[in-house]
Amino acid sequence: MPKVVRFHELGGPEVLKIEETATPQPGKGEVRLKVQAVGLNRAEAMFFHGNYLEQPKLPSLLGYEAAGVVEAVGPDVDRDWIGKQAAVVPSFSMNSYGLLAEEAVVPALALGEYPAKLSATEGAATWMQYLTAYGALIEIAQIRKDDFVLITAASSSVGLAAIQMVKAEGAVPITTTRTSVKKAELEALGADHVIATEEEDLVARVKEITGGKGARVIFDPVAGPFVEKLAEAAAQSGILIEYGSLSLAPTPLPLFTMFGNRMVIRAYTLFEITGDLAKLKDAKEYVYERLEDGRFQPKIAKTFPFAQTVEAYRYLESNAQVGKVVITVP
Template identity: 50%
Template sequence: MARLVQFDQFGGPEVLTLREVEAIAPQAGEVRIRVDAIGLNRAEIMFREGSYFDHPTFPSTLGYEAAGVVDAVGEGVDGLTEGDPVAVVPAFLQSRYGTYGDHVVVPAAAVVPRPADVDPVSAAAVWMAYVTAYGPLAESGHVQPGDHVLLTAASSSVGQAAIQIALRIGAIPIATTRTADKKQRLLDAGAAHVIVTDDEDLPARVKEITGGEGVRLAFDPVAGPGVETIALAVAPGGHLVVYGTLDRRTTPLPNAASYPALSTSTYTLFEITLNPERLRRAVAFVNSGLATGAFTPVVDRTFDLTEIAEAHRYMEASGHVGKIVVTVDHEAAR
C-alpha cells in the first residue's frame, strides 16, 4: 500500500485528502520513488483551484517535485536502479503524474541523480526554482557579468534561486518586494539592492541604481498590468521575461512609442525540462553550483505529509521566503 494526496473537486486546501491506496507498479519508461521530501509550488495551488493550463481528471493527485530513492524500475529504463538517491524534475503534466505521496510513479526522464551530500529536503527545493531561473539568466545569453537584472517577487523560491544564479554569472541582482517586511532577508540572500514597491517608484529607483541605464533583464512571475511599469526599468535593447501569472488580469504588451526598444517574451521551465539536451545542460549547471556551494536552496519551512492542507494554506498566505517542503515520515506510517 501507499499514501497519496488526492482531491475530487476544485477548491481550497481543504479538498486535499491523504488516502491509502494500492501501490502502483511502474510501467515502461517509468520509475517508482520512495519519497522522503516534496517541494511545493504555486502551480499546484492553481491546479487544485482549476486555474492552471492543465486540468485534472478526478480523483487527481498533484505535485511536480520530490526527493527520495528509487523503489522500482519499469521496463526499458536505463541508468536508474533500485536504491538510487534521486530527485524529480518538473517534466510531466500533473494530470498524468504527481509527487504528493510516500510512493509515487513518475517518468524516468523526469528523474535526476541526487548528489550524496544533498539531503532530501534540499533536493526537493532545487529543480523547479533553479531550472526556471537558469533558462533566461544563464542559458539565453541575455545576462553578462556586470549586468543589472531585476527580479520581481524575489522572495519566492525562484526569486531566491535567481539571485544566486545572477551572482554566479557575475551579474548584479536587484530584488523587489511589495512591503518592507522581507527587505533584509532579500539583502541577506545576496540581493545587491532591494526595492520596496509599495513605498518606492520602481523605474526611478532602477535608473538611480544603474546610473540611468536600466536593467539588461527583468524576470517577472506576476504579469498583469504591472509589466508596463517593469518595462520602464529595462535598458534599451534589454529583455523582459514573464514566467508566471500571479496577477491573473490581462498582461499588456508595452507600447513601442512609450518604452525603450526591448524584447518581451514569456517562458516556462518546460522549454528546458521536456528537451533532453537542454535539461542535460541545466542539470550540469545546477549540480555544479550545488557542489561548489554557490547554490544553496532556501527552505522557509517544512510540514509533514499529514499536514498537506496546512502547507498549502501557508503557501497561499505568501509570507514565506524561499521554498516550502513537505517531509514524509515512513516509520510513523507503519
C-alpha cells in the same frame, strides 16, 4: 497501503484529501520512488484552484517536485537506479503523474541526482527553481558580468535561485518585494538591491541604481498591470521574461514603451528546457556543479509533515515564506 493526496473538486487547499491507494507499479520507462520530501510550488496551487496552464482531470493527483529513493523500475529502465537517491525534475503533466504521496511513479527521464551533501528536503527544493531560472537567465537572456537583472517576487524559491545565479555570473541582482518586511532577509541572501514596490517608485529606483540605464534583464512571474512599470524600468534593447501569471489579471502590452526602448517581452516556461533532452542535460550539469561547490544553496522556508498538507499549502498561499515550502514524508 501507501497514502496519496488527491482532490475531487476545484478550490482552495481544503479540497486536498489524503487517501489510501494500492502500491503503484512502474510501467515502461517509469520508476517507483519512495518519497521522502515534496517541494511545493505555485503551479500546484494554481492547478487545484483551476487557474493553471492545464485543467485537472478530476479526481486528480498533485505534486511536481519530490526527492526520495528509487525502489522499483519498469521495463527498459536501467536497474542501477534501484536504491539510488534522486529528485524529480518537473517535466510532465500533473494529469499524468503526482508526487505528493508516500510512493509515486514517475518517468525515469525525469530523475535527477543531486549532491550527496544535500538532504532530501534540499533535494526536493532544487530542480524546479534552478532550472526555471536557468532557462530564462542563462539560455534565453544570456546574462553576463555587470548586467543589471531585475528579479520580481524575489522571496520565492525561483526568485532566490535567480539571485544566486545572477551573483554567480558576476551580474547585479535588483530584487522586488511588496513591503519592507522581507528586505533585510533578501539582502542577507545575496540581493544587492531590494525595492519595496508598495513603498517606493520602482522605475525611479531602478534608474537610480543603474545610473539611468535601466535593467537589461527582467525576470517576472506576476504579469498583470505591473508589466507596464517593468517595461519602463527596462534598459534599451532589454528583455522582460514572463514565466508566470500570479496576478491572474489581464496583462497589457506596453507597446509605446517598447517602441521607445526597443525592448523584448518574452513568455517562457520550464518545459522549454525539460522538453529538450540536450538543453536539459546542459542545465542539469550547470546546476549540479554549482550545488556541489556551494555557489547554489537551496533555502528552505518551512517544512510540514505529510499529514499537514492542507496547512502547508495555506502557508504557501499566505506569501509569508522566504524560500521553499517542503512537505516531509514518513
